[in-house]
Amino acid sequence: MNASAAVVAGYMRKAERALGEARLLLSQQATEGACSRAYYAMHDAAHAALLATGHETPDAIIKTHHSLIAEFGKRLVRGGQIDAAHGRAFNKVQDIRLLADYSAEPPPLDATQGAVEQAEAFVAAIRSMIVARPA
Numbered sequence: 001m002n003a004s005a006a007v008v009a010g011y012m013r014k015a016e017r018a019l020g021e022a023r024l025l026l027s028q029q030a031t032e033g034a035c036s037r038a039y040y041a042m043h044d045a046a047h048a049a050l051l052a053t054g055h056e057t058p059d060a061i062i063k064t065h066h067s068l069i070a071e072f073g074k075r076l077v078r079g080g081q082i083d084a085a086h087g088r089a090f091n092k093v094q095d096i097r098l099l100a101d102y103s104a105e106p107p108p109l110d111a112t113q114g115a116v117e118q119a120e121a122f123v124a125a126i127r128s129m130i131v132a133r134p135a
Contacts, residue, residue: 004051004057004058007051007058008048008051008052008130009048011044011045011047011048011051012044012045012048012123012126012127012130014044015040015041015042015043015044015045015048015123015126016041016123018037018038018040018041018043018044019037019038019041019116019119019120019123021033021037022034022035022037022038022041022115022116022119023116025037026112026113026116029109031100031106031107031108031109031111031112032100032101032106032107033100034112034115034116035093035096035097035099035100035107035111035112035115036097036100036101038093038096038097038112038115038116038118038119039093039094039096039097039115039119041119041122041123042089042090042093042094042118042119042122042123043065043068045122045123045126045127046068046069046072046090046126047061047062047068048126048130049072049076049081049082049126049129049130050062050068050071050072050075050076052129052130052133053075053076053081053133055071055075055076056071065094069090069091069094072087072090073087073090081129082125082126082129083125086121086122086125089118089119089121089122090122092115092118093115093118093119093122096111096112096115097115100112
């Protein structure tokens with residue numbers, strides 16, 4: 001496994017851990033934490049996807065949330081490698097995370113459930129895309 005493939009695998013493991021934490025927090029109705037961890041599952045999977053496709057390199061990781069979401073949309077969604085629904089979900093879950101992190105009220109349970117489900121679908125799509133890529 002080359003260094004880039006190792007970094008891709010590391011980001012996917014990190015995404016899977018965040019997704020597991022989101023599920024656990026959701027089961028406890030801890031909506032703020034569940035929304036945050038669902039977003040970070042998507043965030044880490046997006047890094048893995050951009051790295052796997054050569055749009056990001058291990059020595060030049062995208063630093064801001066806005067830039068990561070924009071590059072994901074530009075390179076992978078508009079590039080036809082990922083369904084547009086996943087790009088919209090990434091933006092939507094980011095918005096829910098911002099509310100969870102910065103507003104006085106926790107997100108509703110149904111919105112949190114939706115965020116976790118969207119994160120599950122997003123991570124699965126990235127996993128499938130990476131597995132299907134030629135080595």
